[in-house]
Amino acid sequence: MQKTKKALVTGITGQDGAYLAELLLEKGYEVTGTYRRTSSVNFWRIEELGIQSHPNLKLVEYDLTDLGSSIRLLQNAQPDEIYNLAAQSFVGVSFEQPVTTAEITGVGPVNLLEAIRIVNPKIRFYQASTSEMFGKVQAVPQKEDTPFYPRSPYGVAKLYAHWMTVNYRESYGIFGSSGILFNHESPLRGREFVTRKITDAVAKIHLGLLDVLELGNMDAKRDWGFAKEYVEGMWRMLQADEPGTYVLATNRTETVRDFVAMAFKAVDVTLEWSGAADHEIGTCKKTGKVLVRVNPKFYRPAEVELLIGDPAKAQQELGWKPSTTLEQLCQMMVEADLRRNKAGFSF
Numbered sequence: 001m002q003k004t005k006k007a008l009v010t011g012i013t014g015q016d017g018a019y020l021a022e023l024l025l026e027k028g029y030e031v032t033g034t035y036r037r038t039s040s041v042n043f044w045r046i047e048e049l050g051i052q053s054h055p056n057l058k059l060v061e062y063d064l065t066d067l068g069s070s071i072r073l074l075q076n077a078q079p080d081e082i083y084n085l086a087a088q089s090f091v092g093v094s095f096e097q098p099v100t101t102a103e104i105t106g107v108g109p110v111n112l113l114e115a116i117r118i119v120n121p122k123i124r125f126y127q128a129s130t131s132e133m134f135g136k137v138q139a140v141p142q143k144e145d146t147p148f149y150p151r152s153p154y155g156v157a158k159l160y161a162h163w164m165t166v167n168y169r170e171s172y173g174i175f176g177s178s179g180i181l182f183n184h185e186s187p188l189r190g191r192e193f194v195t196r197k198i199t200d201a202v203a204k205i206h207l208g209l210l211d212v213l214e215l216g217n218m219d220a221k222r223d224w225g226f227a228k229e230y231v232e233g234m235w236r237m238l239q240a241d242e243p244g245t246y247v248l249a250t251n252r253t254e255t256v257r258d259f260v261a262m263a264f265k266a267v268d269v270t271l272e273w274s275g276a277a278d279h280e281i282g283t284c285k286k287t288g289k290v291l292v293r294v295n296p297k298f299y300r301p302a303e304v305e306l307l308i309g310d311p312a313k314a315q316q317e318l319g320w321k322p323s324t325t326l327e328q329l330c331q332m333m334v335e336a337d338l339r340r341n342k343a344g345f346s347f
């Protein structure tokens, strides 16, 4: 009989942690999910997926920045696989808190890599790397061998953790894989990220709970995929024969403005755009009412203008391929936010 596999997922309260835990539980894993102590720990995502009381899911408090705690965590959980999804993951905040971001997002993963070296070097390790490492892009589309040029303290911190994963692979033979994931969204996305901010606002405007949606840079282009499909790619990376670095992306890019128009389309509103970039407005074609407005306070000190990934390697070597279109994803998010706002749900 095959032994039950054990996985450790850091960042269980986040979008990817919740979807990955769901996938691993479906596959028969015993999952330990870690979360950070805060005054308001919130498990709404795993509750929404209906897995919070799953008998094979154990929730454990853990701080990625503590080496001793990382060692004890591995000794207790004895995982076969670790998925490091914990991070300070908001790019905007990283400009305000660069040192905290470096400690959590950059050095934090090294505590886990060290703990693997000390406790059991056979544990497989997935590091959540990011397209933010490409930043000011040096090639279009971006793939595994595209040179990096991060444009935020978050991107710089992630790049350090990425190279440490590669370094532990090459120095100590640790099975450490790095997934360079382009933006991936879902109804479980936090409202601080632009897609969910938009779909939540569209739902509120449609229900008469909000007048205007204010945004920053509408010209930024992103390669947005569906998070639930991306966590499947993470799992595949740790089932491969060899560790490696893989890009997960859709190979389609759209502007923030396009996503706004798409979200309003989902509630049958067509927008018309006018005005210069820093005070652009979007008005409802039918009523003439202003529904969207640029507010430069949402601009970032340095912006990543264009991201589009080439996932050919993941497709060839892992058999991974995204299938949900951006229109379907956007529709799914708007519908979830309509439902939630009608029910007075506020996450």
Ligand SMILES: C[C@H]1O[C@H](OP(=O)(O)OP(=O)(O)OC[C@H]2O[C@@H](n3cnc4c(=O)[nH]c(N)nc43)[C@H](O)[C@@H]2O)[C@@H](O)[C@@H](O)C1=O
Binding pocket: 089, 090, 091, 092, 129, 130, 131, 132, 181, 182, 183, 184, 192, 193, 194, 195, 197, 214, 215, 216, 217, 218, 220, 221, 222, 256, 298, 299, 300, 303, 304
């Ligand atoms: C792959 C990568 O993906 C995410 O990073 P992100 O791309 O920065 O995501 P976002 O949704 O915050 O911004 C997308 C774009 O939208 C622009 N934008 C305009 N107006 C607003 C606005 O009002 N809010 C926000 N948040 N963004 C705005 C903003 O300036 C940027 O150009 C994280 O998961 C990160 O952890 C990660 O790894």
